[in-house]
Amino acid sequence: MQPHAPSSYARWAADVRGEGRAVRVAAHVDAGFLVISTWKADVCVGTVRLVPHEASELMAGIAHGLAEIASGYVVPVLPAAPAKRRHDTEALPTQRPVPDDLPG
Helix, strand or coil, rough: CCCCCCCCCCEEEEECCCEEEEEEEEEEEECCCCEEEEEEEEEEEEEEEECCCCCHHHHHHHHHHHHHHHHHHCCCCCCCCCCCCCCCCCCCCCCCCCCCCCCC
16 A cells, blocks of 8 residues: 555544543545544554545534434434445555455
8 A cells, every 4th residue: 555645634532431542534635535543542443444425424424413412302314325335446546446245
């Protein structure tokens, strides 16, 4: 895998449970994706790469959840269409192709 330029945008959010748990989101504009990473103290324990349409679906879910929390009432939601991940290397030139038989 080729290295990417450092993210021009990164933000951290600490977990209220403490123990060094945190999540970080970093935009890699040059490669066209966001990376969400989970941390325990100073160790990255997992990452997810999201292309823009996947990130927007996640943000919609976050916004919906925040609206429910703020209102104290559960807002009905229509089921979303199943997400289709891109498996071509042209969309993310540095990503290896993902086998079709992997879950998720």
